[in-house]
Amino acid sequence: MLQKREKVLLLRTFRGRTLRIVREHYLRPSVPCNSPLCSRPAACRSDGKLLSSDVTHYVIPDWKIVQDYLEILEFAELKGIIFMQTACQAVQHQRGRRQYNKLRNLLKDARHDCVLFANEFQQHCYLPRERGESLEKWQTRSIYNAAVWYYHHCQDRMPIVMVTEDEEAIQQYGSETEGVFVISFKNYLDNFWPDLKAAHELCDSILQSRRERENESQEGHGKEYPEHLPxxxxxxxxxxxxxxxxxxxxxxxxxxxxxxxxxxxxxxxxxxxxxxxxxxxxxxxxxxxxxxxxxxxxxxx
Incomplete structure (x- = not known):
């Protein structure tokens, strides 16, 4: 049975006005999980692409990982990737249509072992945003909650690794649920794919580029000229x-x-x-x- 929720969106117009829009949001008891280890195949109805059955674990990237490291996630060697709907929407809204279409093409490509899970439409995965909670924290919390549900949905038979750059999330969720591991993306590559040199080189290049942008941003906030008088x-x-x-x-x-x-x-x-x-x-x-x-x-x- 469907459950009805209301999502409040604050949109800014071209003239700078803020519009408050309330949309109906329906939650379903089951959505396609696209896993061969599904505990309820008749209810999930996973008719599309399924994850490979010969992987040792499933990996779920956080929204920030999908934004910054999508080029590495495109490597065919990386298998068992589950993209959460929350992460895909973050890419669409924050990185634009070009990268979002790139992600959609990756999900459609049969050569890549990755699937989409609509966590925001699943009754047990959907989490409303708490008052005062930042959008980034809510996205990470939603993805982790969906990862825990997915692990139990697969009858606890497949370990799940959530990769994130949020140090607070690693400390908070790292050892909270047995079978669900939360580590950094660099740590994931070092431990699970130590021989994939191309991915390591690209990861180092992305990290270096991000550090340079952060340094430039900090220098830009410096006071090059004296401040105006009060x-x-x-x-x-x-x-x-x-x-x-x-x-x-x-x-x-x-x-x-x-x-x-x-x-x-x-x-x-x-x-x-x-x-x-x-x-x-x-x-x-x-x-x-x-x-x-x-x-x-x-x-x-």
């Missing part, structure tokens, strides 16, 4: 006369060398005397002039 300091400086407030007008014909500032509060009849030329023929390598020189109206280097 609003309170600016207001106090304007009141004391140390700073002036006005509207910047850039000469469109000489935008790189000339700009004017119309002082705030200037009337139309004395607007001519209230103009300040802040730059005029100033080479880019020269420092700005002292504040006292702006009072003369026109400044030259």
């Amino acid at each position: 609003l309170e300091v600016l207001e106090a400086g304007i009141k004391s006369g140390r700073y002036i407030q006005g509207t910047l007008n850039v000469n469109k014909h000489r935008a790189q060398i000339e700009a004017f500032v119309r002082l705030q509060g200037a009337s139309s009849k004395d607007s001519e005397s209230k103009f300040e030329i802040v730059t005029s023929y100033m080479p880019c390598h020269l420092s700005p002039h002292p504040l006292g020189m702006w009072d003369r109206g026109l400044v030259f280097p």
Whole structure:
């Protein structure tokens, strides 16, 4: 019997508005598991591609692994891969249609021993997102819960290895369920595929590229220029006369060398005397002039 749930989605429009959409979500008592060890073959009705029966374990990649290491998961040597629906949707929403289509083609390819499991439509696998829980934590928790259910569904006859880059998940779930192991992807390759050199080289290359991007991101957050003055300091400086407030007008014909500032509060009849030329023929390598020189109206280097 179907169970009805409601999923609340927050979508942002092109104009920046946030829309709250409520969608009906139906849970089924059984969905195709695509495993030859299925304990309820009549209910699951796994008519599509089945996992190989000669593997020593099943491997379930976390959503982040599918995003970052999909090229390695495409290796034909890696068998018994179960892609959870939660991970596939994360790829679709966060990595775009190109990588999502690449994942779909991998699942359709009969040469690759991998299947899709719709964990978000299975009654015992679906987990609602808790209040205050981040999307990433919910995705990892959902995939692990589905891995535990899948292990018991296969009558505890096939060990399952969940690979993730989340250190907290490894510490939390690593030894929680007997028969379900949670390890890092690098550790998985080292222990289960030590002779697959191409996969190890590609993994090292991906890790190095990710470290470089993280370093560039951290450098980008560095303070290359001094910060702007706080609003309170600016207001106090304007009141004391140390700073002036006005509207910047850039000469469109000489935008790189000339700009004017119309002082705030200037009337139309004395607007001519209230103009300040802040730059005029100033080479880019020269420092700005002292504040006292702006009072003369026109400044030259």
